[in-house]
Amino acid sequence: MAETRQPALAISLARVGRGFVALLEEFGYYLALVVESFFWIVLGPSRRQPVRLSAAVQQMVEIGINGLPIVFVLSFAIGVMLAIQGIHTLKQFGAETQVVLGIALSVTREFGPLITGILIAGRSGSALAARIGTMVVNQEIDALRVMGINPVRYLVSPVLIAMLVMVPLVTLFSDFAALLGGAVFCNIELGLSYAAYWDQSTGFMTTDDVLQGLAKSVVFGVIIALVGVTNGFAVSGGAEGVGKSTTRAVVLAISYIVLADMAFTYFLNR
Amino acid sequence: MSSGAAIEVDELVTHYGSRRILDRVDLRVEPGEIMVIMGGSGSGKSTLLRHLLGLQRPTSGSIRLLGMDITASSPAELQALRRNMGVSFQGGALLSSMTVAENVMLPLREHTALDEQTMQIVARMKLEVVNLGGFGELKPAQLSGGMIKRAALARAIVMDPKLLFFDEPSAGLDPVVAADLDELIIKLRDTMQMTIVVVTHELDSAFKIADRITVLDHGRILLTGSVDEVRSSRIQRVQDLLNRRPREEEIDPDDYLRRLTGG
Ligand SMILES: Nc1ncnc2c1ncn2[C@@H]1O[C@H](COP(=O)(O)OP(=O)(O)O)[C@@H](O)[C@H]1O
Ligand SMILES: [Mg+2]
Numbered sequence: 001m002a003e004t005r006q007p008a009l010a011i012s013l014a015r016v017g018r019g020f021v022a023l024l025e026e027f028g029y030y031l032a033l034v035v036e037s038f039f040w041i042v043l044g045p046s047r048r049q050p051v052r053l054s055a056a057v058q059q060m061v062e063i064g065i066n067g068l069p070i071v072f073v074l075s076f077a078i079g080v081m082l083a084i085q086g087i088h089t090l091k092q093f094g095a096e097t098q099v100v101l102g103i104a105l106s107v108t109r110e111f112g113p114l115i116t117g118i119l120i121a122g123r124s125g126s127a128l129a130a131r132i133g134t135m136v137v138n139q140e141i142d143a144l145r146v147m148g149i150n151p152v153r154y155l156v157s158p159v160l161i162a163m164l165v166m167v168p169l170v171t172l173f174s175d176f177a178a179l180l181g182g183a184v185f186c187n188i189e190l191g192l193s194y195a196a197y198w199d200q201s202t203g204f205m206t207t208d209d210v211l212q213g214l215a216k217s218v219v220f221g222v223i224i225a226l227v228g229v230t231n232g233f234a235v236s237g238g239a240e241g242v243g244k245s246t247t248r249a250v251v252l253a254i255s256y257i258v259l260a261d262m263a264f265t266y267f268l269n270r
Numbered sequence: 271m272s273s274g275a276a277i278e279v280d281e282l283v284t285h286y287g288s289r290r291i292l293d294r295v296d297l298r299v300e301p302g303e304i305m306v307i308m309g310g311s312g313s314g315k316s317t318l319l320r321h322l323l324g325l326q327r328p329t330s331g332s333i334r335l336l337g338m339d340i341t342a343s344s345p346a347e348l349q350a351l352r353r354n355m356g357v358s359f360q361g362g363a364l365l366s367s368m369t370v371a372e373n374v375m376l377p378l379r380e381h382t383a384l385d386e387q388t389m390q391i392v393a394r395m396k397l398e399v400v401n402l403g404g405f406g407e408l409k410p411a412q413l414s415g416g417m418i419k420r421a422a423l424a425r426a427i428v429m430d431p432k433l434l435f436f437d438e439p440s441a442g443l444d445p446v447v448a449a450d451l452d453e454l455i456i457k458l459r460d461t462m463q464m465t466i467v468v469v470t471h472e473l474d475s476a477f478k479i480a481d482r483i484t485v486l487d488h489g490r491i492l493l494t495g496s497v498d499e500v501r502s503s504r505i506q507r508v509q510d511l512l513n514r515r516p517r518e519e520e521i522d523p524d525d526y527l528r529r530l531t532g533g
Binding site: 049134135138139140142143144145146147148149 | 320323324325349352353355357359360361362363364365366376377380381425
């Protein structure tokens with residue numbers, strides 16, 4: 001090969017270049033997938049090829065309802081953790097009653113959406129990649145295509161609808177669970193009544209704080225759907241391939257969620 | 271051009287990456303005939319089938335199905351054509367989340383305005399055709415290999431397609447079950463006048479069902495002819511395949527050396 005004679009720098013530059021192109025390609029693919037999914041959601045019915053609402057509902061149950069217990073437990077724990085940290089820090093200034101404000105803002109703007117996004121990525125993103133990957137391996141996707149059933153309409157659009165609805169709803173649920181966790185700890189540690197905690201929280205928070213978190217969660221939902229589906233469709237090489245893609249889907253989705261969160265927080269707090 | 275052939279492939283060339291898989295393949299299938307595409311493993315049978323099904327785009331050449339060139343057609347045209355095509359994939363490719371009956375009904379649900387009860391009746395009828403009456407409520411995972419293939423066949427014929435494709439119908443089945451499936455394929459041609467393309471490497475099955483056979487080897491067509499013509503062919507590679515003789519690789523010394531030294 002000619003490449004073996006090139007200097008090491010050129011080779012690594014070429015590798016970086018190829019990696020960058022691959023990344024661009026992947027993002028281009030995500031974009032095309034979103035556009036096509038929405039195309040079917042909006043125009044499918046008039047072309048007599050509607051998106052299956054029953055499939056979307058089934059996905060919503062899977063994504064949202066079945067994950068609620070674990071979301072509750074972890075969000076509650078985060079609320080408690082924030083309260084412990086907050087009280088500990090604020091005590092040094094004799095301002096521990098301010099902890100309620102800290103919890104309220106951290107939870108609604110950051111932790112609620114983030115923990116929800118990560119949990120749903122872990123539960124549903126991986127399940128999605130595995131389900132679609134198995135369908136690829138079993139030629140079920142080919143079968144859909146030769147039956148004239150568009151796989152994006154049939155499989156991706158319902159998932160996207162479900163994510164767009166459920167991730168924000170679960171985020172709201174997570175917000176409440178975390179606030180409850182904070183309230184329980186403050187009640188024990190500071191003797192703050194639940195009514196007072198609730199009044200203070202809602203007094204400090206604006207609708208914007210909650211909406212900011214929910215806007216993030218919508219983006220997280222889209223990320224989970226796209227990354228899960230894309231890695232599923234990209235499966236090759238049998239059952240082993242499904243396993244690899246499933247892992248990749250979870251790691252990528254969580255990475256993109258954290259990076260998107262950072263970007264969001266940066267731009268929204270300028 | 272439109273000379274009445276059900277399938278007409280012209281000078282088809284395809285690549286995976288830079289590797290040429292099919293090399294100027296020509297193929298003509300007449301309405302109502304069973305054409306068997308035969309060849310050793312890796313000869314390009316599945317690749318040819320995927321192109322016939324419009325699942326992959328060729329490098330060059332044309333593929334006419336029922337008179338329409340699918341390499342140049344719009345998605346809507348292809349969509350319309352697909353209602354006239356049925357496929358039975360090697361592993362069945364039934365949707366594992368649905369029952370057998372729901373699988374069979376799927377094309378009806380997506381492409382027709384039939385009411386639920388009518389669809390169920392049609393699905394039951396098709397399941398009877400493939401001798402699976404009464405198995406509709408089972409999930410694919412509960413079926414044996416032979417039953418899965420027959421259920422996939424029921425789904426493939428539910429829209430009464432003009433073209434029917436099989437990928438390795440007898441692969442992985444015991445001889446008796448495989449023979450049943452062969453009978454079924456012949457019955458479909460006789461009773462429903464379907465044009466059928468079967469991809470297989472099983473000689474017995476090929477000779478039993480074929481009206482004509484195309485022999486594919488390393489991406490090229492060696493020969494197309496009747497069963498007798500193929501049997502009596504004097505082409506060495508065809509005889510090797512028929513007698514299951516391994517291919518004798520001609521080794522180019524330079525090439526061999528280059529491979530060894532990794533240069
Ligand atoms: N997805 C793929 N990517 C790269 N090469 C492939 C792929 N599928 C098949 N091939 C290659 O194409 C050739 C023909 O394969 P295939 O059409 O599956 O043959 P057959 O069905 O006759 O066994 C083989 O050499 C195979 O390695
Ligand atoms: Mg094959």
